[in-house]
Amino acid sequence: MITIAIANQKGGVGKTTTAINIATAMAATGWRTLLVDLDPQGNASTGLGIDAAHRESSTYDVLIDERSIQDCIHATEIPGLDLIPATVDLSGAEVELVSVENRTHRLGSALRQHRGHDICFIDCPPSLGLLTLNALGAADTLLVPLQCEFFALEGLSQLLQTVEQVQQRFNPDLGIIGIALTMFDRRNRLTDQVADDVRDCLGNLVFESVIPRNVRLSEAPSHGLPALIYDHNCTGSRAYIALARELIGRLPEQRKAA
Numbered sequence: 363m364i365t366i367a368i369a370n371q372k373g374g375v376g377k378t379t380t381a382i383n384i385a386t387a388m389a390a391t392g393w394r395t396l397l398v399d400l401d402p403q404g405n406a407s408t409g410l411g412i413d414a415a416h417r418e419s420s421t422y423d424v425l426i427d428e429r430s431i432q433d434c435i436h437a438t439e440i441p442g443l444d445l446i447p448a449t450v451d452l453s454g455a456e457v458e459l460v461s462v463e464n465r466t467h468r469l470g471s472a473l474r475q476h477r478g479h480d481i482c483f484i485d486c487p488p489s490l491g492l493l494t495l496n497a498l499g500a501a502d503t504l505l506v507p508l509q510c511e512f513f514a515l516e517g518l519s520q521l522l523q524t525v526e527q528v529q530q531r532f533n534p535d536l537g538i539i540g541i542a543l544t545m546f547d548r549r550n551r552l553t554d555q556v557a558d559d560v561r562d563c564l565g566n567l568v569f570e571s572v573i574p575r576n577v578r579l580s581e582a583p584s585h586g587l588p589a590l591i592y593d594h595n596c597t598g599s600r601a602y603i604a605l606a607r608e609l610i611g612r613l614p615e616q617r618k619a620a
Protein backbone atom coordinates (compact mmCIF):
# COMPACT_ATOMS: atom_id res chain seq x y z
CA MET A 363 0.00 0.00 0.00
CA ILE A 364 1.23 3.47 -0.81
CA THR A 365 0.32 6.17 1.69
CA ILE A 366 -0.12 9.79 0.68
CA ALA A 367 -0.61 12.55 3.26
CA ILE A 368 -2.58 15.56 2.07
CA ALA A 369 -1.13 18.33 4.14
CA ASN A 370 -0.85 22.08 4.48
CA GLN A 371 -0.97 23.75 7.88
CA LYS A 372 -3.22 26.47 6.50
CA GLY A 373 -6.94 25.94 6.83
CA GLY A 374 -9.35 26.30 3.95
CA VAL A 375 -6.87 25.60 1.15
CA GLY A 376 -8.68 22.57 -0.27
CA LYS A 377 -7.10 19.64 1.60
CA THR A 378 -10.35 17.88 2.38
CA THR A 379 -11.91 18.58 -1.01
CA THR A 380 -8.78 17.20 -2.66
CA ALA A 381 -8.68 14.15 -0.36
CA ILE A 382 -12.30 13.21 -1.01
CA ASN A 383 -12.22 13.70 -4.76
CA ILE A 384 -8.80 12.20 -5.49
CA ALA A 385 -9.69 9.20 -3.33
CA THR A 386 -12.95 8.80 -5.24
CA ALA A 387 -11.19 9.06 -8.59
CA MET A 388 -8.66 6.41 -7.54
CA ALA A 389 -11.41 4.08 -6.32
CA ALA A 390 -13.26 4.56 -9.61
CA THR A 391 -10.10 3.52 -11.45
CA GLY A 392 -10.04 0.24 -9.56
CA TRP A 393 -7.63 1.04 -6.74
CA ARG A 394 -8.75 -0.30 -3.37
CA THR A 395 -8.65 3.02 -1.60
CA LEU A 396 -8.62 4.01 2.06
CA LEU A 397 -9.12 7.54 3.33
CA VAL A 398 -8.02 8.34 6.88
CA ASP A 399 -9.69 11.42 8.33
CA LEU A 400 -7.12 12.96 10.66
CA ASP A 401 -8.88 16.28 11.20
CA PRO A 402 -11.00 16.54 14.39
CA GLN A 403 -13.49 18.59 12.38
CA GLY A 404 -14.32 15.41 10.48
CA ASN A 405 -15.14 17.18 7.23
CA ALA A 406 -13.92 14.32 5.07
CA SER A 407 -16.14 11.91 7.02
CA THR A 408 -19.20 14.14 6.64
CA GLY A 409 -18.39 14.79 3.00
CA LEU A 410 -18.41 11.05 2.36
CA GLY A 411 -21.80 10.65 3.98
CA ILE A 412 -20.70 9.13 7.30
CA ASP A 413 -22.44 11.38 9.81
CA ALA A 414 -21.30 11.72 13.42
CA ALA A 415 -23.91 9.30 14.80
CA HIS A 416 -22.60 6.50 12.61
CA ARG A 417 -18.91 6.74 13.46
CA GLU A 418 -18.58 3.61 15.62
CA SER A 419 -14.81 3.72 15.56
CA SER A 420 -12.38 6.37 14.46
CA THR A 421 -8.81 7.51 13.97
CA TYR A 422 -8.81 8.35 17.69
CA ASP A 423 -9.11 4.63 18.44
CA VAL A 424 -6.20 3.86 16.12
CA LEU A 425 -3.96 6.55 17.61
CA ILE A 426 -4.77 6.29 21.31
CA ASP A 427 -6.16 2.79 21.85
CA GLU A 428 -3.97 1.18 19.18
CA ARG A 429 -6.92 -0.48 17.49
CA SER A 430 -6.16 -1.96 14.09
CA ILE A 431 -7.01 -0.19 10.86
CA GLN A 432 -9.19 -3.12 9.80
CA ASP A 433 -11.21 -2.73 12.99
CA CYS A 434 -12.00 0.92 12.36
CA ILE A 435 -12.87 0.86 8.67
CA HIS A 436 -16.25 2.14 7.51
CA ALA A 437 -17.44 1.34 3.99
CA THR A 438 -18.66 4.35 2.00
CA GLU A 439 -21.31 4.49 -0.71
CA ILE A 440 -18.53 4.62 -3.27
CA PRO A 441 -17.44 1.14 -4.36
CA GLY A 442 -13.78 0.57 -3.54
CA LEU A 443 -13.51 3.50 -1.12
CA ASP A 444 -13.30 2.92 2.64
CA LEU A 445 -12.93 5.48 5.39
CA ILE A 446 -11.64 5.75 8.91
CA PRO A 447 -13.71 8.64 10.21
CA ALA A 448 -12.69 11.34 12.67
CA THR A 449 -14.66 12.20 15.76
CA VAL A 450 -14.42 15.29 17.96
CA ASP A 451 -12.36 13.44 20.60
CA LEU A 452 -9.52 13.51 18.07
CA SER A 453 -8.83 17.11 19.15
CA GLY A 454 -7.96 15.70 22.59
CA ALA A 455 -5.63 13.17 21.01
CA GLU A 456 -3.25 15.98 20.09
CA VAL A 457 -2.67 16.48 23.84
CA GLU A 458 -2.93 12.82 24.87
CA LEU A 459 -0.29 11.83 22.35
CA VAL A 460 2.29 14.02 24.08
CA SER A 461 2.70 11.52 26.88
CA VAL A 462 2.48 8.20 25.00
CA GLU A 463 5.27 6.05 23.66
CA ASN A 464 6.06 6.35 19.94
CA ARG A 465 3.85 9.39 19.75
CA THR A 466 4.76 10.23 16.17
CA HIS A 467 4.65 6.59 14.99
CA ARG A 468 1.19 5.48 16.05
CA LEU A 469 -0.56 5.91 12.71
CA GLY A 470 2.42 4.64 10.73
CA SER A 471 2.67 1.41 12.75
CA ALA A 472 -1.03 0.74 12.28
CA LEU A 473 -0.93 1.40 8.54
CA ARG A 474 2.18 -0.70 7.99
CA GLN A 475 0.42 -3.72 9.50
CA HIS A 476 -2.63 -3.20 7.34
CA ARG A 477 -3.38 -5.26 4.22
CA GLY A 478 -6.32 -4.98 1.88
CA HIS A 479 -5.95 -1.55 0.28
CA ASP A 480 -3.70 -0.42 -2.55
CA ILE A 481 -3.56 3.24 -1.64
CA CYS A 482 -4.25 5.33 1.45
CA PHE A 483 -4.84 9.06 1.67
CA ILE A 484 -4.58 10.94 4.95
CA ASP A 485 -6.57 14.15 5.27
CA CYS A 486 -4.52 16.28 7.70
CA PRO A 487 -5.73 18.96 10.11
CA PRO A 488 -4.69 22.61 9.60
CA SER A 489 -1.69 22.56 11.94
CA LEU A 490 1.78 21.09 12.26
CA GLY A 491 1.05 19.39 15.60
CA LEU A 492 1.30 15.75 16.58
CA LEU A 493 -1.60 14.66 14.38
CA THR A 494 0.08 15.98 11.25
CA LEU A 495 3.44 14.60 12.44
CA ASN A 496 1.79 11.18 12.66
CA ALA A 497 0.64 11.59 9.08
CA LEU A 498 4.12 12.63 7.95
CA GLY A 499 5.57 9.68 9.85
CA ALA A 500 3.13 7.28 8.19
CA ALA A 501 3.32 8.62 4.65
CA ASP A 502 5.46 7.53 1.73
CA THR A 503 4.84 10.89 0.17
CA LEU A 504 3.04 14.18 0.49
CA LEU A 505 0.51 15.94 -1.70
CA VAL A 506 0.27 19.64 -0.88
CA PRO A 507 -2.79 21.63 -1.95
CA LEU A 508 -1.84 25.27 -2.36
CA GLN A 509 -4.38 28.03 -2.68
CA CYS A 510 -3.31 30.66 -5.19
CA GLU A 511 -3.18 33.63 -2.84
CA PHE A 512 -0.60 36.10 -1.64
CA PHE A 513 0.85 34.29 1.41
CA ALA A 514 0.79 30.82 -0.16
CA LEU A 515 4.55 30.51 -0.61
CA GLU A 516 5.32 31.70 2.90
CA GLY A 517 3.21 28.94 4.43
CA LEU A 518 4.77 26.46 2.07
CA SER A 519 8.33 27.16 3.21
CA GLN A 520 7.28 26.44 6.79
CA LEU A 521 5.77 23.13 5.68
CA LEU A 522 8.90 22.22 3.72
CA GLN A 523 11.03 22.89 6.81
CA THR A 524 8.86 20.51 8.80
CA VAL A 525 9.19 17.88 6.08
CA GLU A 526 12.97 18.22 6.26
CA GLN A 527 12.91 17.75 10.04
CA VAL A 528 10.71 14.69 9.71
CA GLN A 529 13.11 13.26 7.11
CA GLN A 530 16.06 13.82 9.46
CA ARG A 531 14.39 12.47 12.57
CA PHE A 532 12.01 9.67 11.76
CA ASN A 533 10.96 9.19 8.16
CA PRO A 534 14.03 9.53 5.90
CA ASP A 535 12.14 8.32 2.81
CA LEU A 536 9.31 10.85 2.99
CA GLY A 537 8.84 12.37 -0.45
CA ILE A 538 6.71 15.10 -1.99
CA ILE A 539 4.72 13.77 -4.91
CA GLY A 540 3.44 17.17 -5.92
CA ILE A 541 1.85 20.50 -5.19
CA ALA A 542 -1.68 21.03 -6.44
CA LEU A 543 -2.88 24.56 -7.12
CA THR A 544 -6.44 24.94 -5.83
CA MET A 545 -9.28 27.46 -6.08
CA PHE A 546 -7.76 28.92 -9.19
CA ASP A 547 -9.71 31.84 -10.60
CA ARG A 548 -8.76 32.79 -14.15
CA ARG A 549 -10.42 36.19 -13.88
CA ASN A 550 -8.32 37.18 -10.89
CA ARG A 551 -4.90 38.51 -11.95
CA LEU A 552 -3.39 37.98 -8.50
CA THR A 553 -4.27 34.29 -8.65
CA ASP A 554 -2.58 34.05 -12.02
CA GLN A 555 0.51 35.84 -10.74
CA VAL A 556 0.77 33.59 -7.69
CA ALA A 557 0.43 30.47 -9.87
CA ASP A 558 3.27 31.75 -12.09
CA ASP A 559 5.45 32.52 -9.05
CA VAL A 560 4.86 29.08 -7.57
CA ARG A 561 5.80 27.41 -10.85
CA ASP A 562 8.93 29.56 -11.19
CA CYS A 563 9.92 28.62 -7.69
CA LEU A 564 9.05 24.94 -7.61
CA GLY A 565 9.01 23.87 -11.26
CA ASN A 566 7.95 20.29 -11.93
CA LEU A 567 6.91 19.70 -8.37
CA VAL A 568 3.73 21.59 -9.24
CA PHE A 569 1.09 19.45 -10.97
CA GLU A 570 0.04 20.64 -14.42
CA SER A 571 -3.62 20.15 -13.54
CA VAL A 572 -5.02 23.12 -11.69
CA ILE A 573 -8.22 22.96 -9.63
CA PRO A 574 -10.51 25.87 -10.52
CA ARG A 575 -12.77 27.65 -8.10
CA ASN A 576 -16.08 25.88 -8.72
CA VAL A 577 -19.21 26.15 -6.65
CA ARG A 578 -20.17 22.50 -7.33
CA LEU A 579 -17.10 21.41 -5.35
CA SER A 580 -18.32 23.33 -2.31
CA GLU A 581 -21.94 22.17 -2.64
CA ALA A 582 -21.21 18.46 -2.84
CA PRO A 583 -20.23 17.86 0.85
CA SER A 584 -23.62 19.05 2.10
CA HIS A 585 -25.11 16.14 0.12
CA GLY A 586 -22.64 13.72 1.70
CA LEU A 587 -21.15 13.03 -1.71
CA PRO A 588 -17.86 13.63 -3.48
CA ALA A 589 -18.23 16.22 -6.25
CA LEU A 590 -17.12 13.45 -8.59
CA ILE A 591 -20.41 11.65 -7.85
CA TYR A 592 -22.60 14.69 -7.21
CA ASP A 593 -21.76 16.23 -10.58
CA HIS A 594 -19.07 14.28 -12.37
CA ASN A 595 -19.02 16.65 -15.31
CA CYS A 596 -18.51 20.01 -13.58
CA THR A 597 -15.19 21.77 -14.13
CA GLY A 598 -14.06 20.91 -10.60
CA SER A 599 -14.69 17.19 -11.01
CA ARG A 600 -12.98 17.11 -14.37
CA ALA A 601 -9.96 18.88 -12.86
CA TYR A 602 -9.75 16.31 -10.06
CA ILE A 603 -9.93 13.45 -12.58
CA ALA A 604 -7.02 15.03 -14.47
CA LEU A 605 -5.10 15.49 -11.21
CA ALA A 606 -5.68 11.85 -10.24
CA ARG A 607 -4.37 10.74 -13.62
CA GLU A 608 -1.27 12.86 -13.15
CA LEU A 609 -0.82 11.50 -9.65
CA ILE A 610 -0.94 7.91 -10.90
CA GLY A 611 1.72 8.85 -13.46
CA ARG A 612 4.00 9.96 -10.64
CA LEU A 613 3.60 6.85 -8.50
CA PRO A 614 6.56 4.46 -8.46
CA GLU A 615 6.23 1.87 -11.28
CA GLN A 616 5.71 -1.16 -9.06
CA ARG A 617 2.72 0.51 -7.41
CA LYS A 618 0.88 1.16 -10.67
CA ALA A 619 0.12 -2.53 -11.16
CA ALA A 620 -3.35 -2.06 -9.72
Ligand code: ADP
Nearest residue numbers: 373374375376377378379545574575576579580
Ligand atom coordinates in the same frame (compact mmCIF):
# COMPACT_ATOMS: atom_id res chain seq x y z
P1 ADP B 1 -9.18 22.46 4.04
O1 ADP B 1 -9.45 21.00 4.22
O2 ADP B 1 -7.78 22.75 3.58
O3 ADP B 1 -9.53 23.25 5.26
P2 ADP B 1 -11.48 22.47 2.29
O4 ADP B 1 -11.26 21.43 1.25
O5 ADP B 1 -12.39 22.10 3.43
O6 ADP B 1 -10.10 23.00 2.86
O7 ADP B 1 -12.01 23.77 1.57
C1 ADP B 1 -12.39 24.93 2.31
C2 ADP B 1 -13.73 25.45 1.77
O8 ADP B 1 -13.61 25.82 0.42
C3 ADP B 1 -14.82 24.40 1.81
O9 ADP B 1 -16.04 25.02 2.08
C4 ADP B 1 -14.83 23.83 0.40
O10 ADP B 1 -16.09 23.31 0.04
C5 ADP B 1 -14.45 25.03 -0.41
N1 ADP B 1 -13.66 24.68 -1.61
C6 ADP B 1 -12.55 23.87 -1.66
N2 ADP B 1 -12.05 23.82 -2.91
C7 ADP B 1 -12.86 24.60 -3.67
C8 ADP B 1 -12.87 24.96 -5.06
N3 ADP B 1 -11.93 24.51 -5.91
N4 ADP B 1 -13.85 25.78 -5.50
C9 ADP B 1 -14.80 26.25 -4.64
N5 ADP B 1 -14.84 25.96 -3.34
C10 ADP B 1 -13.89 25.15 -2.85
Ligand code: MG
Nearest residue numbers: 377378401405
Ligand atom coordinates in the same frame (compact mmCIF):
# COMPACT_ATOMS: atom_id res chain seq x y z
MG1 MG C 1 -10.02 19.93 5.95
